[in-house]
Amino acid sequence: MANLFTGADILFKVLEDQGVEYIFGYPGGAVLPIYDELKNHKKIKHILVRHEQGAGHAAEGYARSSGKPGVLLVTSGPGATNAVTALTDAYMDSVPLVCITGQVPTHLIGTDAFQECDTTGITRPCTKHNWLVKDIKKLSSVLHQAFRVATTGRPGPVLVDIPKDIQFQKGKYTKLKEFKNSNNITNIKFNGMDKDIDKTIELIKKSSRPILYTGGGVINSGPRGTELLRELVSLTKFPITSTLQGLGAFPGSDQQFLGMLGMHGTYEANNAMHDCDLMINIGARFDDRITGKIDEFSPKSKKIHIDIDPSSINKNVKVDIALVGDVKFVLEKIILAIKKKNQNFENFNKKNIAAWWKQIENWRKKNSLGFKKSQSIIKPQFAVQRLYELTKAQDVFITTEVGQHQMWAAQHYKFDKPNRWMTSGGLGTMGYGLPAAIGVQVANPGKLVIDIAGEASVLMTMQEMSTAVQYNLPIKIFILNNQYMGMVRQWQELLHEKNYSESYTEALPDFVKLAEAYGCVGIRAEKPEELDKKIAQMLSINKPVIFDCVVDKMENCYPMIPSGKAHNQMLLGDKDEEEISEEGKVLV
Amino acid sequence: MVKSAYSFLTKKEKIENHIIVVWVDNESGALARVIGLFSGRGYNIDSLTVAEVDRKKNISRITIATSGTPHVLQQIKLQLGKLVPVHKVADFPKNKKTILREMALLKVVSSKTNLKKAKKICKKYKYTILDKTEKSFILEISALKKEIDELVKKLQPLGLASTSRTGVLAMTKGSEIYKQN
Numbered sequence: 083m084a085n086l087f088t089g090a091d092i093l094f095k096v097l098e099d100q101g102v103e104y105i106f107g108y109p110g111g112a113v114l115p116i117y118d119e120l121k122n123h124k125k126i127k128h129i130l131v132r133h134e135q136g137a138g139h140a141a142e143g144y145a146r147s148s149g150k151p152g153v154l155l156v157t158s159g160p161g162a163t164n165a166v167t168a169l170t171d172a173y174m175d176s177v178p179l180v181c182i183t184g185q186v187p188t189h190l191i192g193t194d195a196f197q198e199c200d201t202t203g204i205t206r207p208c209t210k211h212n213w214l215v216k217d218i219k220k221l222s223s224v225l226h227q228a229f230r231v232a233t234t235g236r237p238g239p240v241l242v243d244i245p246k247d248i249q250f251q252k253g254k255y256t257k258l259k260e261f262k263n264s265n266n267i268t269n270i271k272f273n274g275m276d277k278d279i280d281k282t283i284e285l286i287k288k289s290s291r292p293i294l295y296t297g298g299g300v301i302n303s304g305p306r307g308t309e310l311l312r313e314l315v316s317l318t319k320f321p322i323t324s325t326l327q328g329l330g331a332f333p334g335s336d337q338q339f340l341g342m343l344g345m346h347g348t349y350e351a352n353n354a355m356h357d358c359d360l361m362i363n364i365g366a367r368f369d370d371r372i373t374g375k376i377d378e379f380s381p382k383s384k385k386i387h388i389d390i391d392p393s394s395i396n397k398n399v400k401v402d403i404a405l406v407g408d409v410k411f412v413l414e415k416i417i418l419a420i421k422k423k424n425q426n427f428e429n430f431n432k433k434n435i436a437a438w439w440k441q442i443e444n445w446r447k448k449n450s451l452g453f454k455k456s457q458s459i460i461k462p463q464f465a466v467q468r469l470y471e472l473t474k475a476q477d478v479f480i481t482t483e484v485g486q487h488q489m490w491a492a493q494h495y496k497f498d499k500p501n502r503w504m505t506s507g508g509l510g511t512m513g514y515g516l517p518a519a520i521g522v523q524v525a526n527p528g529k530l531v532i533d534i535a536g537e538a539s540v541l542m543t544m545q546e547m548s549t550a551v552q553y554n555l556p557i558k559i560f561i562l563n564n565q566y567m568g569m570v571r572q573w574q575e576l577l578h579e580k581n582y583s584e585s586y587t588e589a590l591p592d593f594v595k596l597a598e599a600y601g602c603v604g605i606r607a608e609k610p611e612e613l614d615k616k617i618a619q620m621l622s623i624n625k626p627v628i629f630d631c632v633v634d635k636m637e638n639c640y641p642m643i644p645s646g647k648a649h650n651q652m653l654l655g656d657k658d659e660e661e662i663s664e665e666g667k668v669l670v
Numbered sequence: 671m672v673k674s675a676y677s678f679l680t681k682k683e684k685i686e687n688h689i690i691v692v693w694v695d696n697e698s699g700a701l702a703r704v705i706g707l708f709s710g711r712g713y714n715i716d717s718l719t720v721a722e723v724d725r726k727k728n729i730s731r732i733t734i735a736t737s738g739t740p741h742v743l744q745q746i747k748l749q750l751g752k753l754v755p756v757h758k759v760a761d762f763p764k765n766k767k768t769i770l771r772e773m774a775l776l777k778v779v780s781s782k783t784n785l786k787k788a789k790k791i792c793k794k795y796k797y798t799i800l801d802k803t804e805k806s807f808i809l810e811i812s813a814l815k816k817e818i819d820e821l822v823k824k825l826q827p828l829g830l831a832s833t834s835r836t837g838v839l840a841m842t843k844g845s846e847i848y849k850q851n
Contacts, residue, residue: 206703207710211754214698231754393748396741 086252089221089244090119093182095255096225097126102153104129104144104524105182106137110157111197112184115249129524129553132545134161136517138168139543142177143521146504147479149304151178151232152521158184159197162243163204167511170208172239174508175327176302178232179239181209187247188216201243210238216245218253226258236391237302272407272415281403282362283419285384287431289360291438292320295343295372298327298507299365299389301500303409307331308500310413311364317420319432321442323351325366326492326507334496340442341451344372345643346489349450349652350442352641355380356649357441363387365409368398369508370645378648388412450641450654451493460610462487462562462633466494466534469560472617478502479522479531483515483539486568486639491534513542516559520546523555530558530621537563537590537630547600550626558620559628561593564635572638593630602626683739687716689762689770689840690746691848695755696722696730703753704732713746714738717772717815717837729757735838760848762840769843773836774818779806780829788828795821806831 087095093116097105106129109117120128131137134156141152152172156165162183172179186195202214211231213224225242232240286292294315300307308331315322315338322332323343332339341348343355352374355361361383366372368387373379376398385401387394388409395404405412420427453463466487480495481504482488488505497503504522506514515533523531533540540561550557562568570585597604603623607616607630620627641652694700701720708715716735723731736746743761750759762768778788785807792809795817801808811818815838822833842848 202699203702206699206706212699391752393745393752395748397745 085254087255088115088119089218089249089251089253090115091122092218092221092253092255093225093244093249094119094123094126096222096229096258097153098123099258100226100229101150102126105153105155106131106140106144106521107155108132108134108137108157108161110159110161110184112158112186112246113155113161113182113249114184115246116155116182116184116244128155129520129549131517131520131549133543134164135167135513136520136543136546136549138165138179138181139171139511139514139517140521140524140546140549141179141181142168142172142175142514143481143504143518144525145172145177145179145521146518147501147522148525149501150525151180151229151237153180153182155182156184157197158186158201159199161197162199162201166204166208167509169205169239169241171506171509171511171514173208173210175506176237176298177239178237180228180232181205181239181241183241183243184249185214185243185245188245189247191245201241205241208239209241212241212243214243214245215248218248218251221248221253222256236299272405272411276415278403278405279415279419282386282405282416283423285360285386285403286318286362286420287424287427289384290434291354291358291383291441292318292360292362292435293340293354293358294318294320294322294362294364295325295355295366296322296328296331296364297325297366300328300331300409301365302390303365305500307365307408307410307413310410310417314413314417317417317428319428319435320362321354321439323347323354325369325372326505328366329492329503330497330500333498335498340446342492343649344369345374345645346493346639346641347643348493349448349641349654350445352643352649352652353445354442358383361385363389363401364413365389367391367394370398373399374643374651375646375648380649448654450652453637453640456634457610460607460613460631460633462564462631462637463490463494464610465560465562465607465613465631465633466490468613469532469534469617470495472614473530473532473621476530479504479519479526479529481505481515481518481522481531481533483533483535483542484510484512485536485539485570486564486572486637487534487536487539487562489569489639490562495534512536512539514539516540516543516557517546517549519557519559520550520553520555523550523557524553531556532558532560535559535561536568537561537565537593538567538587541591544596547597547602547626547628551601555626556624557626559626560620561628561630562633563590563593563630564633564637565590566635568637569639571636575638576642576644593628597626597628600626600628602628604628604630606630606632608632683741685737685739686743687735687737687764688743689764689768689838690734690736690743690750691760691762691840692732692734692750693723693757693759694730694732694753695757696728697755700730700755701732703755704734704750707749707753708734708736708746711745711749713742719837719839733837733839758848762842767843769841770814771812771839772815772818773810773812774822775800775808775810775832775834776822776825776830777806777808777832778825778829779831784828788825791824791828792821 137154141154145152186198323340340351343351386403387401519533567585594604720732797811
């Protein structure tokens with residue numbers, strides 16, 4: 083009976099084999115055997131959070147900034163239900179997470195035992211797959227498979243529910259091995275036809291008004307995906323725009339980059355999307371925040387869609403060519419084909435699309451991200467711009483919460499590298515940014531990590547400041563404080579006759595004192611002239627900082643495509659307000 | 671006026687009826703995943719039949735009668751294909767190339783004359799009597815859905831007391847079998 087290990091030990095052996103260095107977690111009754119075993123595995127460091135949702139977002143931040151799966155460990159019942167928001171968030175944004183939950187002992191399952199819940203039932207719709215392990219013999223293979231499912235194909239969260247008696251039981255440990263793959267989709271490189279690539283090249287050659295529309299899939303494809311995207315852009319000279327999740331895949335400061343597209347995207351990006359004759363979607367999913375009114379979405383274009391998930395094809399928008407596969411493999415084929423068959427392509431193409439670029443430059447002149455400057459009050463856009471100017475020399479990682487501040491960050495902070503921008507896009511989870519920043523800082527010690535936050539969002543997971551202090555994680559929480567749920571207020575102003583129903587927070591904590599209570603540093607800026615000095619002060623502190631940036635309460639985030647409008651019907655500022663039709667007000 | 675909606679449905683597409691067949695690992699939760707996908711994404715299930723078909727390989731075959739626009743049906747197949755325990759997904763056309771069958775158990779409780787009448791009605795269909803008393807009989811019928819619907823309707827006034835029906839089963843005609851895509 084040699085080499086038998088407890089379930090808890092087997093879990094750690096798997097984590098070690100998978101190269102896991104950090105787990106984010108919170109102990110409880112049903113995971114005590116695992117926590118007991120932790121001391122014997124010095125390679126794995128545990129980060130104790132203050133709420134299981136925080137563990138989930140921290141694991142997301144870790145995963146998105148490092149390219150490795152994030153691991154969280156929580157107890158049964160409330161531990162599991164608290165993690166559900168983070169799992170759903172990771173599912174929507176394709177973030178690889180492995181969530182280990184404790185469960186009541188197998189003989190108590192179904193008896194409404196203390197801290198029992200149907201964890202696999204609850205998390206079935208918000209994970210790629212989940213398992214309840216009732217047999218110690220299956221534990222190691224299930225755990226290895228969990229890592230594989232989370233990280234292959236379109237990445238996403240998985241969950242393994244381990245009853246307490248299984249954690250105690252003894253069984254054999256089996257190493258990682260090739261297991262029978264029941265589902266080919268987890269393993270897609272590129273299964274398309276060469277003729278589709280040829281057709282793609284033909285369209286690229288014929289196009290006189292092309293645009294590349296890129297998304298998070300490029301970043302998920304890894305560094306090679308990003309490299310190849312940059313090569314394709316320089317080879318074709320095509321204009322490129324990006325979704326919220328794709329920012330950083332292509333340098334934000336490059337001339338060929340038109341900025342973000344979609345509801346709060348730039349005038350030039352959205353108009354180019356509307357008027358183009360060829361759209362190449364690389365790793366994006368035609369989300370409703372991107373397309374606007376679907377019937378009027380880019381009516382004159384041929385559309386090519388590169389996506390690893392076959393169910394993304396034709397889901398929202400019908401495309402002419404579907405290239406199902408990992409971005410890096412598909413781009414490699416396209417680039418190779420262009421180079422092989424089309425010498426002097428660059429010069430030829432430059433001429434071909436010169437008029438298009440002229441048109442784009444005209445749109446650019448609108449300066450759609452412009453805003454009225456103020457001497458007396460800090461404009462939120464100005465705050466983000468100053469933050470960018472004062473930090474751009476460093477390798478900065480930015481997380482955000484959800485709302486106006488998130489859009490301003492996306493518009494005014496420029497990313498030149500992938501994996502530097504972590505934001506909750508699909509689910510739109512307020513409270514994401516602070517715990518995510520913790521995960522990012524854990525994965526990137528010594529780097530500058532800033533959560534550009536709103537005061538309402540950040541209060542949802544504020545307790546994690548305590549985690550940051552415990553592990554000396556010098557994250558910077560840069561709060562654009564307007565005392566409103568700003569995006570809600572903006573919609574109420576534009577679409578609900580300025581009925582600011584419950585979007586104003588009458589009572590807020592004093593963020594400077596709050597910072598001090600947590601054992602970190604608080605800074606407040608109220609005047610534009612003190613902003614630079616205060617930001618410099620924040621950057622000089624090697625401790626977690628809460629920066630309370632008091633900004634204009636009534637500022638709106640523009641440009642904006644009101645829901646139900648097409649890309650060429652943007653609002654550029656307050657003066658456009660009266661242009662929202664009755665019909666437009668209906669849509670969100 | 672409604673103030674907040676994501677968008678309006680503007681296009682009306684034709685609804686089609688299809689039979690989707692799914693081969694899955696026979697493991698706990700597999701059926702729940704398939705059903706959850708349908709309810710979660712708002713797809714229809716008109717009927718559903720499931721049983722293990724390969725003991726050795728531990729595989730169950732799920733037959734789902736569904737309806738939707740061609741676009742929705744395409745999504746159903748692709749989304750099912752992403753589930754980890756799913757081996758393959760087939761879309762059986764509802765035409766001459768596919769054999770469709772449903773089974774029903776029908777219990778009629780009535781007077782002698784009515785029972786006689788009921789049996790006369792049944793003659794038109796292929797059926798087996800499984801149980802008989804003076805006051806009742808139970809018959810088994812295997813037929814198309816619309817035939818069973820028809821029979822049920824006719825038996826109702828004659829004392830149909832209990833109806834138990836399966837969902838639809840489907841198989842393609844000829845020597846070919848559905849290969850993994």
